[in-house]
Each structure stands twice: as structure tokens, then as C-alpha cells.
Amino acid sequence: MVTVNSGMKFAWDEVPGATAYDVEVLNAAMGAVLASRPDLTVLEVTVLDICAGLAIGPTYNIHVRAKDAFGVGLWSNPLTFQILGPTAPGNLRAE
Numbered sequence: 001m002v003t004v005n006s007g008m009k010f011a012w013d014e015v016p017g018a019t020a021y022d023v024e025v026l027n028a029a030m031g032a033v034l035a036s037r038p039d040l041t042v043l044e045v046t047v048l049d050i051c052a053g054l055a056i057g058p059t060y061n062i063h064v065r066a067k068d069a070f071g072v073g074l075w076s077n078p079l080t081f082q083i084l085g086p087t088a089p090g091n092l093r094a095e
Contacts, residue, residue, distance in 0.1 A: 001059065001080040004047045010062055011044040012076065018066035025050055028059040028080055039067070047083070056085040 004010075012021070023045050025035040035050050054060065061078035 001082065003082050003084045004051075005084045005086075006046075006048045006051075009044045009046045010050065010064075010079070012064050014043055015066035015073065017068050018073075019069065020067045021064050022067065022072065023050060023062065023064045024075075025054070026061045026063075026078070028061045034060070051083055054083060056083050058082070 010023070015021075020039045020041055021043070023037045023040060024033050026033055034054060035052075037045055037050055050062070051060075059080060059082055061080050063075045063078045065075045066073040
């Protein structure tokens, strides 16, 4: 499992002949699709784009599949991740 924050991105290798990619984020415990980005023509999606509105702390899975003129391929193996929120400010003081 990896931890991610809003400044990161998810990326994957190009599939020869692919014209687009579908990406889904699922609840790791239940398998329900919580977010998706179909028909991407790039090899990455930002955490902020795909995970906007998801809670900090729960465990999620993300997977991707390639598409071409003949249809869709198999889903990739999932990447399991958790979203980290910002760290607490330090050195709080009165001035």
C-alpha cells in the first residue's frame, strides 16, 4: 500500500495501439467504484483530479485499462492506497 497526497499523480505504462485509458478508484473493502475517469488520452491522472471528494484515511484501490478500436482490455492489477491530509502546522506560538 502507498500513501498519496494532493500533489502526486498516478501513472502507468503505455500500451501499444491503445487509443485511450479508463481509470477507476474503488473502495478497497467493498469493491464499489467511487470515482472514474474514462477515455483518458494521457498516461497519468492527478490524485486531486481522481480523488476529489474522497475521505482521508480509508483504503482505496485504483486500476486502469487500455482501449482501442476493438474494445477494452483487462483491468490492471490494482494499486492500493490511502490519502494523506496536510500535516499539522508546527511551532504554534503567541507573538
